[in-house]
Amino acid sequence: MNFLLRLTKTRYFVWFVLSLPFISTVVDYSGGRLIFAEAIHASGEMSARLLILALLATPLLLMFPGKAFPRWLTKNRRYLGIASFAYAVLHTAVYLEKAHWWADILDDARTPAIGTGWVALIVLLVLAATSNDYAVRRLKSSWKKLHRMVYAAAVLLFVHWLLVSSAAIVALAHLTLLALFEGYRVWKLKQIATTATKVTTNH
Helix, strand or coil: CHHHHHHHCCHHHHHHHHHHHHHHHHHHHHCCCCCHHHHHHHHHHHHHHHHHHHHHHHHHHHHCCCCHHHHHHHHHHHHHHHHHHHHHHHHHHHHHHHHCCHHHHHHHHCCHHHHHHHHHHHHHHHHHHCCCHHHHHHHCHHHHHHHCHHHHHHHHHHHHHHHHCCCHHHHHHHHHHHHHHHHHHHHHHHHHHHHHHHHHHHC
């Protein structure tokens, strides 16, 4: 029992859980149990939700300091971000499998609806490729600056989702949730900085 409990706290368990919907989607789509619309919808939404979870780590930690779930998110947000990219790749693979012709793919890429998706994928690729300890050591202070691009990726992803979705209200609900928490993060960090400045000035 203690072994199983320890296992659930490891990165291997996190990766196992994150991989289950991926494997299920691949198996069901390749086996014909999922149609194109279902597969592309499931993979795209999973990518967006995992990216939201990664971005919620800091706001939730500021809102509920010391609580287990925000600490878990903070510890595993790198994995959540990489998994978000993996589901974006799956989303793209399903799209390419259906598109067939490169001329059609290039024409689609010129439209805001699909073009934003491609740019978001490229940004996520850069972030995923540098989400490792080696990149942190090599890039030093530039690493944090680079990884602020995650906000650009989130904006592009949501624009893509809004433009291609037949149920834009779902995308808007997710975007609103993220915007509220990010707004709180900005406000709270400014409040902390202001308090620190006042303390320094008084001393």
